[in-house]
Amino acid sequence: MNLEETLKQATVQIFKEEFDADITTDAVTINITKKEHEGDFTIVAFPLAKFAKMLPEQTAQKLGEAMQAKTGIVDRFNVIKGFLNLSLTDTYWLNRLKEISKNNSYGTFSPNSQKVALEYCGPNTNKPLHIGHVRNMLLGFSMSEILKATGYNVTKMNIYNDRGVAICQSMVAYLRYANGATPKSSGIKGDHFVGDWYVKFNTVCMEEITTLSNAPADKDEAKKLTPIYKDAQALLLKWEAGDKETIELWKKMNEWVYEGFQETYKLLGVDFQKDYYESETYKLGKNIVDEGLQKKTFYKRADGAVAVDLTPDGLDEKVLLRADGTSIYITQDIATAQLRYDEFEMNKLIYVVANEQDYHFKVLKLVLQKLGRKWAEGIYHLSYALVESPTGRFKSREGKTADADDLISEVLRIAEEKTKELGKIEGFTEEEATKLYKTIGLGALKYFILRVNPYKKIIFNPEESIDFHGHTGPFVQYTYARIRAVIRKAGEQTNGFEIPSGLNLAAVEREIIIQLSEYENVVKTAADKYDPSELANYVYTLAKTYNKFYHEHPILNAESESEKKFRIALSNETSVIIKKAMKLLGIDVPEKM
RNA sequence: GACCCGGUAGCUCAGCUGGAUAGAGCAACAGUUUUCUAAACUGUCGGUCACUGGUUCGAAUCCAGUCCGGGUCACCA
Known part of the structure; x- marks a missing residue:
């Protein structure tokens, strides 16, 4: 049982x-005491006063006295207005630190025998990944780590939108202009290579509009009349008919894209255990539609399309099958969800998908529930907002700034530049230095994105580079590296990190222990809220507090041997928690920087 | 038109299951290194928490309405 709960129960008692x-216990509000007041925890007495039949201040006083007398862990207290500020004994906190440092799996919960299917990334295969995918992947990966830490068995999944008119457009341009070029022959990363042909398609399309005799004013309408657009449509039909050559080219180009994606995944450190392809699922869903018709959950409209009425739930009528009998997006997704359940029997099915699709996932969950799928209760849409430039939404046409690979290499370049400037790589081998740039650069990028609450949009200004100072990934990494340096030195002087008793803790020291003590709650909250930013903000606060301590108190030259041992242990445990928290964010920490 | 999400310091963000004088970082300015890594630390400056009303002992937080920004309401994905 955690401390807050203990104090609440003591209050009830x-x-x-x-x-x-x-x-x-629900009636008891307990917070960590604000810095400007003395105390560790604060119980708010206002709502309790009526039960005590006293004024809030008297209630707090009386409660404080009883807490002090009965719990054995309250050292002293003060009452300000209706706030009861409790200070726990140093002994309590020292024991707490001992307990935490003894427990190697502190912050990791035992397996709960629940399974999670986590879908993230979900790229199209006609162009490279962009900054939106980066946010998606970082959220998805971090969430999987957090859920694993809270005891879930997580399977990470990707789904490739590998078919349709877009990829055919890349194919048409390739057929017309590439002369058999390949990523290898041209020295371009596969996904960019294919993306370039997609861009070429659009360029040609625009050119051809100007040659049309009577082009409609509407650009999108005009596009559809161009020869190249018609070629792409024709190619899609050939693809759907299973034309051998078309399928071969399609496979080849997709393969190039996958090779390119793999590189990016590897660089970012994300992975998947299971891949799905739209080309294999796009026809699914007929069975589900039949079932829905049978159960009268769905109905056939006069025009032949099958639909479901969601107006009682505040949504609209939703078509699930076209009049021509072909399946649509939502139907495929319903079928894919079922497919996943059949294979994994997961308790939770999480989709990391941008908030443009909020409506879609509401429908998805609702329809499955209407079909009587109990497991649909476990569907959660981890919705996140877009990454925008200061002038608004990133358009792929706006150029390189939104491209994932460019973004990554830019941040690695900056990491290298700054590290060299600071002269931090003395004694590093070339290999170690490169690894460090990667650790810091990616740390900066990942932290920059993960520290923001998913449902809030991120404003990213490509003109200003991502910061390495202040509330950033490198700040946390630096704190870690500094602790490690101390520990390395201490290693020669002490055996183990034993924690002496009977010390007087400085304010910063107990503040650190309190924060360390909160870690397991934070992991739980991040999991419950599906929000890695909880952890990102936590680890920053911890690092910040530690830096203050580091500056104010000598560790290896502490006043006494027991002080020294304690501070080494405190530092060590802080580094352990920083590392754990960062790992849940998918961020590495360096031993030296 | 209906619905969903945002609006907190010049900028980027915390705080939102109601609690004390609304917090960080960046930027600006002033300091800190004979002591364990200065990518650090300390201080100054900076706020009608979009607006109006309501509920409450107490509202950035809850409710209603308004304004601004974004999104969705496809037999596209």
């Missing part, structure tokens, strides 16, 4: 004994 009042 005391209310029973002292005031003969039955209250529940």
